[in-house]
Amino acid sequence: MAAARRARAGDSRAGFRRAADEQSPAVPQGLIRAARKSGQLNLAGRGLGEVPQHVWRINLDTPEEAHQNLSFGAADRWWEQTDLTKLILASNQLQCLSEDIRLLPALTVLDVHDNQLTSLPSALGQLENLQKLDVSHNKLKSIPEELLQLSHLKSLLLQHNELSHLPDGFGQLVSLEELDLSNNHLTDIPTGFALLINLVRLNLACNQLKNLPADISAMKSLRQLDCTKNYLETVPSELATMASLEQLYLRKNKLRSLPELPSCKLLKELHAGENQIEILNAENLKHLNSLSVLELRDNKIKSVPEEITLLQKLERLDLANNDISRLPYTLGNLSQLKFLALEGNPLRTIRRDLLQKGTQELLKYLRSRIQDDTTSPSEEPPVTAMTLPSESRINTHAITTLKLLEYSEKQAAVIPDDVFDAVRSNPVTSVNFSKNQLPAVPPRIVELKDSVCDVNFGFNKISSVSLELCTLHKLTHLDIRFVMSVGLPFPMTDQHWLKRNTQKSGQALRLAVVKGLVSVTESFSEMLRGYLGANQKTILGVYLGGITVEVTLLLEGNPFRTPRAAILAKGTAAVLEYLRSRIPT
Structure with missing residues (x-):
């Protein structure tokens, strides 16, 4: 054991004094001999808790077999060994690396990913030939300043650690082409980061970044930028100047x-x-x-x-x-x-x-x-060479072919008269005025009373539904989703009006009132018990669980948290039973 202590202390003659029991069974001598010839040593997945001293001194000490064989063939000339350039220590149980790593100055690749490292030795900075360093999937909370001395480093993999910050001088790693910082706890990017002008791939995914520095645009060689799963609300406009960019990942941000x-x-x-x-x-x-x-x-x-x-x-x-x-x-x-x-x-x-x-x-x-x-052209505003297709005011094809009068997503507070004028003698069965800023139902809707069956006022600012809707005697589908909380006009909640309207159209009124309209659904559910029965097709609302008549729910495309997906998949009966069970007694 004294020999072992001297070896750890850097005794130059320790190679001659190692006892036989010092040789770790996890590192066969055959691997060491082969590494001296090839310059590569792979010790991955060997359960190592620490790196044996003779690995660090592989190119310094005389091998033990030199004392056992005094006649050397061509294959046994240990003095003609190759400096170790590649060392793989991945998937072990290493908690630290010895400062003796400086004894391997020829290393170009060091792979210690998937260990339990909490720190890195400052001696890493002396490996001036190092080109690839993989310390991913460890428990690093910081990286030493000495690491920034690795001027030839091209690939630095730091993903899946516990880094909360990076050294300010990170830009000194001017040769970097690949940098992976994903799955850490970074909240910002240090100044000088933009000096990495040779960087080709940058992975910042799964951190806590709220913004990107504008000078990131100086990375003129960058082809892949991954900012997935951060807290970005905007990206700097300078990003637009990155002419080499080929892949941009902005998923799961804000x-x-x-x-x-x-x-x-x-x-x-x-x-x-x-x-x-x-x-x-x-x-x-x-x-x-x-x-x-x-x-x-x-x-x-x-x-x-x-x-x-x-x-x-x-x-x-x-x-x-x-x-x-x-x-x-x-x-x-x-x-x-x-x-x-x-x-x-x-x-x-x-x-x-x-x-x-x-x-x-x-x-x-x-x-x-x-x-x-x-x-x-006679039915549309004048079209010039500068008119974009998306700027079309009225879709007359939809009126004549689809029987659809559409003026949606215009952010309009009123429906222009020429929209209704475009209908002329063409009977329309559907009206879509959704996603505007309408404060009330347009009065001219009554002009469509003899043909319209489907009316969509969803996503507006309607505070009351006027009596004009009651004149639409063929109405079978009324969509007033996501409007302000309103009540229906009295005739529409009257049993006789509904019965008369239903008999004319041949089916029951379908009312979409998702997220709002509590006053509608409460009164509607009471009225439905006495009238609609088996004729009732679809009612969407807050108190649906209180309706005892036959109901078909159309709920796809909604991000429900409750009921659970398993309940929704069972169909209408299961959903209503769940809702009834949640009504306070």
């Missing part, structure tokens, strides 16, 4: 809009799902001519601009779980598109069975409608 990237001509993948993006502007898209993947799922996007057709190299488009009610027919012109995800959107103009047929059938359908969607 972004309200996509960044404009006019100079990112090489960008191929843009991932921004699970944010709070509401508007997708033409400016966000028109410069991304090289884009092949656009992922925007789980946002709050309400519409898709016609300018998306400029992305002619697009292969994957993920718009799942947004608030999109219609698609531009010109989307069918994306000839390279192989995957289009739309589930979880309240699409009204495309049948569900068509959506289930897959991307190519859907694109074929959209292409077939492009010709029909063109509008006559």
Whole structure:
């Protein structure tokens, strides 16, 4: 054991004095001999609690076999050994590394990932030839300042540690091409980070970053930037100047809009799902001519601009779980598109069975409608060469072909008269005025009383529903979701009016009143017990559990926390039973 202590103390003759029991069974001598010839030593997954001293001194001490064999063949010339350049100590139980690592100055690769390291030795800074350092999946809380002396380091992997900050002089690692800092506790990026002008891949995912420094744009070589799962509300406008950027990951942040990237001509993948993006502007898209993947799922996007057709190299488009009610027919012109995800959107103009047929059938359908969607100049405002397709005021094709009067997502406080004028003698069965700022039901709705069956006033600021709705004697579906809490006009809650209206249309009134309208649903549920019975089709509301009549619930596309998904999957009866069980007695 004295020999072992002398070896740890750096005794130059320790190689001659090691006892036989000092040789760790986890490091066979055959590996050591081979490492002297190849310059590479792989000790991964050997259960090491510490690195044996003779590993650090592999190129310094005379091997023990030299004393046992005095005649050497060509294969036994230990003095012709190669300096160790690659050392792999991954997947062991190391809690620290010895400062004796300085005895391996020729190392170019050091891999100690998947251990239990809480610190790194300052002697790392003396490994001036080191090009790759992998210390990921450990328990590091900081990295030593000496590490910044590694001027030839090209790859530094620090992911899955407990780092809360980085040294200010991090920019000294000017040769870095790959830096992975994901899954740590970083709250900011140090100054001087932008000096890493040779960096190609930067991974900042799964940290606690609230912003990115503007000087990140100085990384002119950066091709991949991953900021997934942070707290970013915006990205610096300077990001738009990163001309080499090819992959940008912004998923799981708090972004309200996509960044404009006019100079990112090489960008191929843009991932921004699970944010709070509401508007997708033409400016966000028109410069991304090289884009092949656009992922925007789980946002709050309400519409898709016609300018998306400029992305002619697009292969994957993920718009799942947004608030999109219609698609531009010109989307069918994306000839390279192989995957289009739309589930979880309240699409009204495309049948569900068509959506289930897959991307190519859907694109074929959209292409077939492009010709029909063109509008006559006499029915539209003057169109100039500068008019964008997304600026169309009235869709007369929808009026004549789909029997749909649509003026949604305009943020309008009133419905212009020319919208109603466009109907003329064409009977419309559906009206969609959703997602505006309407304070009341437009009085001219009465002009459609003889034909309209489906009315959508969802997502407005309507504070009271006027009597005009009671004149729509064919009304079967009224959507007033997400408006201010209102009550229905008396005739609509009257049994006789409902019975008369139902007999004329042949089916019961379908009322969508999600998130609000408590006064409606309470009075409605009482009235329904005495009248609707088996005729009642669909009622959505807060106190649905109190309704005893037959009910069919359409709840897909809602982010319910309660009831649980398992209950929702069992159907209407199970949901109503659950709701009844929660009503206070």
